[in-house]
Amino acid sequence: MTDTTLVAEHPLLERFPEGVTPDERKGYEGFIVAADRLVEFATALRDEFGYDYLSSVTGVDYLPDGKMEVVYHAYKSTGGGALVFKVQVPRENPVVPSLVSVYPGADFQEREAWDLLGIRFEGHPNLKRILMWEGFAGHPLRKDWKEAYFEEEKKPFGSRWPGGAVHRAEDENPFGKNVVYPPDFDPEKWTPVGDEALYAGLREFKKDDDLKTEQVVVNLGPQHPSTHGVFRMVVTLDGETVVRLEPVMGYLHRNHEKIGERNTYLMNIPFTDRLDYLSSMSNNWGYVQAVEKLLGDKIQVPERAEYLRVIMAEFTRIVNHIFAIGTLLNDLGAYFTPMLYALEERELILDIFEAVSGSRMMCNYFRFGGVARDLPPGVYEKMRDLVFERLPRKIDELDRYLTENEVVRARCEGVGVLTPEEAIAFSAAGPVLRASGVPYDVRRADPYGIYDRFEFDVAVRYHGDVYDRYLIRLDEIRQSIRILQQALDQLPEGDVIFGSPKYSMRVPAGEAYGRVEGPKGELGFYVVSDGSANPWRYHVRAPSFINLTALSRMCEGDKVADAIIILGSIDIVLGETDR
């Protein structure tokens, strides 16, 4: 958070007397940059002011004002709050210069903004749709875009209960007649046009070798056992060596953000569970944090709730990392044994989640101003037993079995290397960033909740390869256990939610960016409120989506078998990647 009073005297304004103005709308922060000065501004920001980490790029459609806005959140990789800057362009022809040349990590995010909002980024090397398919009509996140089955702008839909009787839109709108195809489109004759261009772009024939070998383009996915879901890597292979790789995603796309903008604020909490379905508690927290920022001092989180939030988030981290290690070993070809050892611990933690929230995976536990319920009797003892007795022992056991294994080391060391500079440039986050030697952890760099009260170390490793990404997860589990031990010791009595639980609430107009250190990396929620009961804009900075930006860089020159473990070491969940 930048202090709004400081914005007016920020040295940036001196550096750019023209083209940069503070954003003076009520509830907004940061600077508005003229489109033609953007690249210059961003370069200066990175090189002169130290904001070298571009966390989030997204667009907002301000339909009533006839404007499109692109919002950037930049951070210093040495820690501290965000510097927000925005570009406003007319809605009819939104063209913004691309920042990929300055921050390569903007690549996928700009493509996403083009795909969903129709903002053209000039100078983007590969500006095509990323989540929707080529040939899709319109840009769904625009406020005037209506989906099939469209009923009303805002939930709760009045039309669902006319006169108290349940009524479904689908009944009036039978299958086959509810889809609007673009002009000149015949679904029977359609062939995926994007693919040929994709393959052609990946093929290259120049080789200085006198042996003429053919390069093969192989689709790993969308139906492939190792892509952790429906994800596709189009790989050009020279023998077994990866020449080029391009990730193709969006198979699980459901336009989470559009649905989120139709929902009321409260309805979005269970909806965030579905993003990274392995770590729903962290997702809850990120969203709740953004909305609480908007609410400002209208809401105060009770002490006990703060502790419960930390406890649940750290348990989630353990669940996620232990699962990630298991699946990484599966990708390495260990026949499910490490996976099943890991899952055993995960189940025990999920027992706790079930006890407190009623659900093992879709927890829906956080609320604005606290958490949904207090601990049921007996759970505290269970948690203590896990944290003080069982988990440390079991993590050591996992460590003993896996870390020094010859095959694991031979397969993982030196594979998929990402240097610290590249990691920052590609906006990598979480374990991927920290394994590359950048000790950046949101819990320390930009503390939220009560993390500043706990003793823990930011885990960091320096080789930036798959092996370090594996080790860093073990380190982080150990640090999480440390935090949990302190939190359980200090857990105070008291309320768990501020005031009485409310179904609907008035959120003052403005914008807020809440970010937490999710297990997979920095999970951010950018929420814009217009003062009504539903968010005007609801954007998710999904770490497993943005971490994929660096995937092709990590894979080039390695073997095809390595590409799979590199993907496994990034640890993506398609529910979050595709949203």
Add this chain to the structure above:
Amino acid sequence: MGDPFALISQWFTNLLLGWGLSESAATVIRLLVGAVILATISMLTVVVLIWVERKLAGRLQDRPGPNRAGKFGLLQPIADMIKIFTKEIVTPAQADKTIFHLAPVVFIASVLLMWVVIPFTATVMGANLNVAVLYVVAVGAFGVVAVLMAGWSSNNKFALLGAFRAVAQMVSYEVPMVLALMVPVLLARSMGLTDIVNAQSVWFIVAAPIAAVIFLITSMAEVGRAPFDLLEAESEIVAGYHTEYSGMEFGMFYVAEFLHVWTIGALLGTLFLGGWRGPGAETYPLLGILYFYIKTFIGYFIVTWIRLSLPRIRIDQMLAFNWKFLTPLILVVLIFTAILDKVLEVYAVSGWGHALSMLALNVVIGWATVQALKKVEKSRQRRRPEFPPRPVAVAPKSE
């Protein structure tokens, strides 16, 4: 009379002769019936093996394993069989049909043919070939051909990649495997498996432990079991060469693979663990079969155990391991074994003296290898990349 098998065989021949058949016709029929029985027993073993393997996998992975169908899940293989028999056999549209359907047959034949030469007891075996050891390698070659046929005819890139890997792997691991097989041949001075068993008054594992281990490793690579299961690495190339197979055709690959692992156990038992030999086996051949099965199970268990414990190695590492480590090592072992064997023959040392001298030689070679490996390992220590460690990112203290 302690040999029921000879009795049965005699009775059967007499029966056929009694029906008025000529002697040679009776022999042909007797051999055919023997072949059918041998193949059937091998295949039925697999049914049990599937249960054993799944139960073993379960126990090693902290779970109970199959326990629903029948007592201890004993009927699980039956259920599996019913399932796989009733499944449709799908042929890809662009496949080369003849070769596609022929490949599983060739594959399973290549494994079944190995059982021809394996002696169950002193008298029970398919054929007492004098080149049995080479014969085992030769029929194994058909497995390679079958994999190529399957991978190519499926018209599927993953299948083809799997076949490529399989060929690279099988052809290269054949070299140290044959060399490792030469060690017991050298010690027994015969290529016949019966002679090799007979020569093992002291099990060859004592005289040739390195060869035994290399044989086990290389034959695991030949079968494509973890950590050498690159030819069907499911996380990389789906199911490799049998990606497109379904129903019983897939089942044939599956069964052949199980049987192949069991065969490795049998070969290990025969070549290095004394085969059917054991107390009382000479007088009671049935006891010999029991010993043989126990020894086979030892090899089988080791292979399964390794499979469930280790991740998969990469293809270049797999080839480097073969050419840069296994092959030179077994060459050294073979040469020194030959020299020492000759020396011992000159001094007329045999039995335990012979075996222990050989063991000493193996220990020396093993120790030298470990020292050499340590040196290599030291030179490969990965260094921390050279850049100054960054300070931990912290929020600036607010004033």
Add this chain to the structure above:
Amino acid sequence: MTGLEFVFVLIAALTLFSAVMVVTTPNMVRAALWLILALFGVAGTFVLLNAAFLAVVQVVVYIGAIAVLMIFAIMLTRKVMKDSGPQTNSTWGLAALIAAALFGGLTFALTRSPAATLMAPDFSTVSDPVAELGRALVSPQAYVIPFEVASVLLLAAMIGAIYVAWKK
């Protein structure tokens, strides 16, 4: 015709048929598979001659290594599943002539040579033909020189292959 002769005719017919198929099948991989069958037939002939060792070596070397590498090379260089072009090129007539001449010449030479009248030694009387073969290969009275010459040739080929592959 005895049973053995019958089996011989069967195997010979199979071998010849496969050999013809090798050169007439348009599909390269199929041709290679026919070649394997032909080589297998040759191995069968060795078995009929009581030369089990040669039969097994035939399978190991020719099927297990050479044919497999041929298929491997074909698969690597050709488009998968596509039948390759015509079976003949412009010089097929000349090639046929040379092949016929060679066949005729060899037949002539072999029938005239004293070796044609020699009877093969009966292997069944030898106690261990493999041991006999081994001794013959290293005995100065028999084949040690051809054996060593072949070894040197193979070594040279191997060094050459390594040299070719070494260039980065």
